[in-house]
Each structure stands twice: as C-alpha cells, then as structure tokens.
Amino acid sequence: MMRGRLLWPLIALAGLILLNVVYTPSFVELRIQDGHLYGSLVDILRNGAPTMLIAVGMTLVIATRGIDLSVGAVAAIAGAIGCTWIADGGNVATAVLLALGACVLLGLWNGFLVSVVGIQPIIATLVLMTAGRGAAMLLTEGQIVTISNPAYRKIGAGFLVLPIAILISLAVLGGVALLTRRTALGMLIEAVGANPEASKLAGVRSRTITWTVYVFAALCAGVAGLMISSNVSAADANNAGLWIEMDAILAVVIGGTSLAGGRYSLAGTLVGALVIQTLTTTVYTIGVPTNVTLLFKAVVVILVCLLQSPRMARVVAGRRKSPVSAPRSEKVAAG
Amino acid sequence: MSASTLAAAGRRLPQRFLPVVATVVVFLATFGIGSVRYQDFASGQVVANLFIDNAFLIVLAVGMTFVILTGGIDLSVGAVAALSTMIAAATLRAGWPPLLAVLAVLAAGTVLGLLMGLVIHYFDVQPFIVTLAGMFLARGLCFLISVESVSIDNTAFRDFATGTFVLPGDVTVTYSVVVALVVVAAGAYVLHLTRFGRTVYAVGGSESSARLMGLPTTAAKVGVYAVSGLCSALGGLLFALYMLSGYGLHAVGMELDVIAAVVIGGTLLSGGVGYVAGSTAGVLVLGTVQALISFEGTLSSWWTKIVIGALLLAFIVLQRLIVRQRQ
Numbered sequence: 324m325m326r327g328r329l330l331w332p333l334i335a336l337a338g339l340i341l342l343n344v345v346y347t348p349s350f351v352e353l354r355i356q357d358g359h360l361y362g363s364l365v366d367i368l369r370n371g372a373p374t375m376l377i378a379v380g381m382t383l384v385i386a387t388r389g390i391d392l393s394v395g396a397v398a399a400i401a402g403a404i405g406c407t408w409i410a411d412g413g414n415v416a417t418a419v420l421l422a423l424g425a426c427v428l429l430g431l432w433n434g435f436l437v438s439v440v441g442i443q444p445i446i447a448t449l450v451l452m453t454a455g456r457g458a459a460m461l462l463t464e465g466q467i468v469t470i471s472n473p474a475y476r477k478i479g480a481g482f483l484v485l486p487i488a489i490l491i492s493l494a495v496l497g498g499v500a501l502l503t504r505r506t507a508l509g510m511l512i513e514a515v516g517a518n519p520e521a522s523k524l525a526g527v528r529s530r531t532i533t534w535t536v537y538v539f540a541a542l543c544a545g546v547a548g549l550m551i552s553s554n555v556s557a558a559d560a561n562n563a564g565l566w567i568e569m570d571a572i573l574a575v576v577i578g579g580t581s582l583a584g585g586r587y588s589l590a591g592t593l594v595g596a597l598v599i600q601t602l603t604t605t606v607y608t609i610g611v612p613t614n615v616t617l618l619f620k621a622v623v624v625i626l627v628c629l630l631q632s633p634r635m636a637r638v639v640a641g642r643r644k645s646p647v648s649a650p651r652s653e654k655v656a657a658g
Numbered sequence: 659m660s661a662s663t664l665a666a667a668g669r670r671l672p673q674r675f676l677p678v679v680a681t682v683v684v685f686l687a688t689f690g691i692g693s694v695r696y697q698d699f700a701s702g703q704v705v706a707n708l709f710i711d712n713a714f715l716i717v718l719a720v721g722m723t724f725v726i727l728t729g730g731i732d733l734s735v736g737a738v739a740a741l742s743t744m745i746a747a748a749t750l751r752a753g754w755p756p757l758l759a760v761l762a763v764l765a766a767g768t769v770l771g772l773l774m775g776l777v778i779h780y781f782d783v784q785p786f787i788v789t790l791a792g793m794f795l796a797r798g799l800c801f802l803i804s805v806e807s808v809s810i811d812n813t814a815f816r817d818f819a820t821g822t823f824v825l826p827g828d829v830t831v832t833y834s835v836v837v838a839l840v841v842v843a844a845g846a847y848v849l850h851l852t853r854f855g856r857t858v859y860a861v862g863g864s865e866s867s868a869r870l871m872g873l874p875t876t877a878a879k880v881g882v883y884a885v886s887g888l889c890s891a892l893g894g895l896l897f898a899l900y901m902l903s904g905y906g907l908h909a910v911g912m913e914l915d916v917i918a919a920v921v922i923g924g925t926l927l928s929g930g931v932g933y934v935a936g937s938t939a940g941v942l943v944l945g946t947v948q949a950l951i952s953f954e955g956t957l958s959s960w961w962t963k964i965v966i967g968a969l970l971l972a973f974i975v976l977q978r979l980i981v982r983q984r985q
Contacts, residue, residue, distance in 0.1 A: 390786070441982075442974050443927055445731070445786070450974070453914055454967025460960035560960075569790055582784045612805050614906060618798025624791040625777070632781040 388584025677924025721889025742894025747904025771887015
C-alpha cells in the first residue's frame with residue numbers, strides 16, 4: 324500500500340530529474356575533486372539537507388495527528404544562539420550544545436501545550452512561530468551576526484566525501500527508521516495518531532509519546548538551524564529557515580503521510596524532500612525568476628495531493644475492481 | 659482587575675460571549691496602559707489611526723472568521739492580498755478604468771477562493787495543504803506579473819487613497835475605514851441573519867449533524883473559502899490604497915497576524931463559535947500593541963512579535979479553560 328502511495332512522488336522526482344537532464348546534460352555528472360564528491364545531484368542533497376532533517380521530525384509529529392509550525396522559528400533561534408555565542412568568543416562545542424539545549428526546551432514547551440494543556444497543535448505551535456522569530460531577533464539584537472569559524476562552518480558546508488550536512492540528515496533519518504520500525508515505538512506513535520483515547524486505554528503512554536515527538540522535532544529543527552547558519556556563517560533572525568516549516572510539511576504530505584495521523588512513511592518523506600529540493604533547483608537551472616518557483620511548487624503540490632486524495636484512490640480502486648460496471652465508477656466520480 | 663470583572667461579566671452574560679468580552683477588556687486594558695503612560699495616546703485620532711492602519715487586516719479577519727467557523731483554515735489570505743495589489747497595479751498601469759480594475763481584483767480573489775473550496779470539499783484534501791498551495795500559487799502569480807514593485811499612479815485611485823473626511827471631534831478618517839466597517843457589518847449580517855451564515859455555524863458545530871438536518875453543507879463549506887477569497891481581494895485593494903503600489907512581497911506573513919487576530923477575538927479553531935465583532939476587536943488589540951511599541955520608541959519592533967505570541971497564548975489557554983468548564 325505504501326509502495327502505491329510512493330508511486331506518484333517517485334514519478335514526479337524522475338520527471339524533474341529527466342527535465343533537468345534534457346535541459347542541462349551535465350546534470351547527472353558526478354566528479355571527485357580533493358576527495359569531495361561534486362555535481363548537481365550532490366548540490367540538491369546538500370541544499371535539501373535542512374528541509375529533510377526537519378521533515379523527519381515533522382513526520383513523527385504528523386504521525387501523532389499533530390503539526391509543528393514553529394520549526395522555522397526554532398531553527399532561527401538555534402542559529403542565533405550558535406552564532407552569537409561564537410561571536411562573543413565562545414567555542415564551537417558549547418555553542419552547539421547551548422543551541423540544541425535551547426531547542427529541547429522549546430520542544431518541551433510545544434509538547435507541554437499540546438499534550439498536557441490540550442491545545443490544538445496548529446495553534447499551540449503558532450505561538451512559538453510568532454514569538455520565536457521575535458526571540459531570535461532579540462538574541463541577535465536585530466542584526467545579522469556574521470562569524471568566521473572554520474570548525475562551525477563544517478556543519479553546513481563541510482565535506483566528508485559527501486557534504487557533512489547530508490550525512491547528518493541521512494544518519495538521523497536512518498536512526499529514526501531503525502528506532503521506530505525495529506522496535507514497537509513506530510507502532511505506538513501510529514496508535515496515538517490513529518486514536519489517542521483508545522491507545523491510552525490500551526496502555527500506551529500517549530502523553531509521553533506526544534511530548535517526545537515535539538521535543539524531537541524541535542531538536543531536528545535546531546540541527547537544521549545550525550546547518551543553515553553555518554552554511555552562510557551568519558545568523559539572520561528574519562530569514563533563516565523562513566517557510567521551511569511549509570516545505571517540510573509539504574515534503575511529508577507528498578511522501579504519503581496523512582495529516583490525519585495514524586500512519587507515516589519515512590521513505591516517503593525522503594522522496595518528498597527530494598522532490599521539493601529538485602523542483603527548486605530545476606527552476607533555478609531553467610532560468611525562471613527564482614520567485615516564480617512558488618508557482619511550480621503550488622502546481623506540483625496540488626497535483627500530487629489530488630492524485631493521492633481519498634477520492635482519487637476510490638475512483639482508481641473502483642475502476643480496477645469492477646471493470647465491467649464502469650458507469651458506476653463514473654457516478655462515484657461525479658457525485 | 660480583569661479576573662474579577664471577567665467573573666462578574668461571566669455571570670451576567672451568556673458564556674459564549676465571554677471570549678469576546680475578554681478581548682474587549684484586553685483592548686481597553688492595553689489602551690488604558692497607553693493613555694496612562696503617554697500624554698497624547700487617549701485621543702480620538704489614535705483610535706481612528708488604529709482603524710486606518712489596520713483597515714485591510716480587519717477585512718481579512720472577517721473572511722478568516724467565516725473559514726475558521728467551519729473548522730477550516732485559510733493560509734492563502736496574505737498571498738491573495740498581495741496578488742490583489744499586483745493585479746490592481748498592473749491593470750491600472752495598462753490603462754483600465756479603476757472600477758473595472760477593482761472588479762477584476764475582486765473576481766480573481768473570489769474565483770481563487772472558490773477553487774480552493776472546491777478542491778477541499780470534493781477531493782477531501784486538508785484545508786491546510788490546499789490553502790498552502792493556494793498561497794504559493796498566488797505569490798507565484800504575483801511574480802509572474804512582475805518581479806518588481808509596480809507603483810499606482812492612477813489619479814482616481816490616488817484621490818480615493820489620500821481622501822479623508824473629518825468626524826465630529828476633529829478626527830480625520832480615510833475611506834478605507836468606512837469600507838472595513840461596512841465589511842464587518844455585512845459579515846455580521848450574513849453570519850447571523852442569512853441561511854448561509856447559520857449553516858456555517860452548524861457545519862462548525864457538527865458537520866454530520868448539519869448534513870443530517872438537510873442543511874446545504876456543501877455550499878457552506880465551499881462558500882466560506884470564496885468569502886475569504888473575496889475578503890482577501892478587498893483587503894488587498896485596501897492595502898494597495900495604503901501602499902499605493904503592487905508588489906509580490908507585500909503582506910508576507912499577514913496570514914499569521916490574521917489568524918492571531920481571529921483567535922484573540924475569541925473564535926474557536928475547532929469551529930462553531932465566534933463573531934466578526936470579536937475578530938475586529940482582535941485586530942484592534944494587535945494594532946494597539948503595535949501603537950504602544952511605536953509610542954515607547956526605545957523598544958524595537960520585534961517586541962511586537964513576542965507580545966502578540968504571549969497574547970495568543972493567553973487567549974488560547976482561556977479558550978481551553980472555557981471549553982473544559984463546559985464539558
């Protein structure tokens with residue numbers, strides 16, 4: 324069933340890559356220089372690493388029937404803490420620890436509002452989305468804090484054959500996949516998303532699980548924020564991670580995870596994040612003004628969502644099951 | 659003070675008005691702080707300026723109230739407003755008569771909203787995702803028209819934008835304020851005195867019950883997005899009057915301000931409970947916070963975001979307490 328859901332996003336991804344190859348034949352070329360792997364495909368992976376990382380956290384949140392709108396603001400806060408600490412003469416390790424520690428606190432806050440106070444996730448996290456950018460501005464005093472620290476720069480721009488950023492994202496993705504699919508944790512998360520009441524009655528500690536996924540999402544956002552700020556060696560409280568929550572949610576949805584909770588696909592999220600990043604890159608290479616990317620994004624999102632929508636699935640299933648009574652499936656489509 | 663007044667108000671008023679009363683109390687309290695701290699704050703003109711500077715936000719909030727009442731959400735309002743400024747600027751530059759340009763803008767917004775509503779209803783895709791796509795679409799269309807900012811030079815348009823009239827008490831008001839207040843009145847009329855409005859409340863209360871009662875739920879569910887699109891287009895026009903230009907980066911993040919205003923105004927996000935008057939009060943609260951911070955002078959603009967976040971939190975917790983009490 325999951326494979327069926329991944330069909331359309333994979334076709335979209337293949338189509339985009341094909342389009343790029345037709346347009347610039349060197350697109351799929353990879354070369355090794357100074358022990359680093361270079362090429363357009365590597366660039367896509369590198370630029371998409373923060374989105375992918377946030378999308379992994381978002382997948383788990385959405386699986387519990389939640390949503391986290393604050394990840395962009397949290398990423399900005401993490402970058403702001405990291406850069407201001409280093410700019411004030413602190414060392415990199417403490418900067419990273421401080422930033423991630425703050426993110427855990429922010430995640431605890433989100434999780435508290437959702438799981439203990441019982442506020443709708445979209446609104447609970449809207450609070451931090453609004454206030455968080457303000458807090459990030461407060462940390463950077465409204466300036467763009469620039470730093471020059473080679474060790475810090477490694478997080479977002481460094482290479483270990485592949486870009487370090489993508490290695491981190493893939494490691495987190497793999498770790499989460501192992502942790503949730505090789506243990507019962509994934510099933511418990513899905514149980515909480517499918518029916519919180521029933522899962523509680525069945526003995527699942529749904530409050531703890533909900534709380535934990537928000538902390539994890541904030542932590543992912545924090546690491547992504549460090550990558551973003553490290554890549555440009557600067558913390559921009561206003562623009563770092565702007566709209567990344569939307570990209571991450573789209574990646575998750577394109578990957579076939581339902582916003583209604585109860586099931587998730589990490590592989591789908593990976594494909595979704597790649598589709599979004601490839602789309603962005605494609606628009607750059609074709610030479611359309613960068614802002615028009617949004618138009619293409621909208622079209623792809625609408626198409627993929629429509630193709631995956633329950634109604635479309637019903638129509639397709641109806642056709643497959645009863646090829647003889649075709650008029651009936653037509654009626655389903657019309658009514 | 660507010661706790662005891664609230665409790666007293668709660669005894670006298672039906673409980674469903676409590677969040678709106680709380681919003682008005684917060685508005686009066688923030689305004690009171692301003693009047694105590696700054697000499698010139700408590701003047702009719704400062705109140706009028708709240709309306710002048712936030713006229714477009716009020717119009718957007720009315721549309722958003724319709725959507726949230728059905729339990730949906732519309733993330734596209736800021737982008738549709740930006741698209742409206744762009745269409746207005748582009749058509750006027752092309753030499754269209756102002757009235758035709760205005761009609762084109764309103765039609766574009768309504769059609770976009772209608773399309774989103776149809777997709778949400780007939781394809782059963784979450785409003786969040788559809789309107790997010792709508793947001794991208796509208797912003798993309800803006801940049802397709804022009805990447806640069808387009809200024810509005812049409813004389814009739816400019817006259818309407820800069821035209822003012824004086825109310826008793828030497829208070830100067832722009833025509834946008836009148837438009838915004840008319841929209842609020844129209845919104846209240848439609849919600850409370852028409853079949854469509856009652857169906858909107860019924861759908862928000864319980865969609866399946868509403869359908870079983872034979873109410874036209876489809877029309878309401880699709881219609882609210884068209885209403886929101888129309889309001890976004892009108893709000894965008896007011897914004898174009900305010901800025902006298904069309905630009906794809908106008909009104910970035912405005913959807914969050916609008917949602918915050920509606921929530922602060924006491925509309926429940928689960929649907930079924932809320933008033934356009936509350937949303938208007940919510941916008942005024944946001945406006946007062948902004949005015950306070952600019953009067954203070956030493957505080958930087960980012961404090962606005964932090965204060966709005968804190969207010970949002972306070973109101974959500976209040977709503978939560980009310981809902982819990984009712985259960």
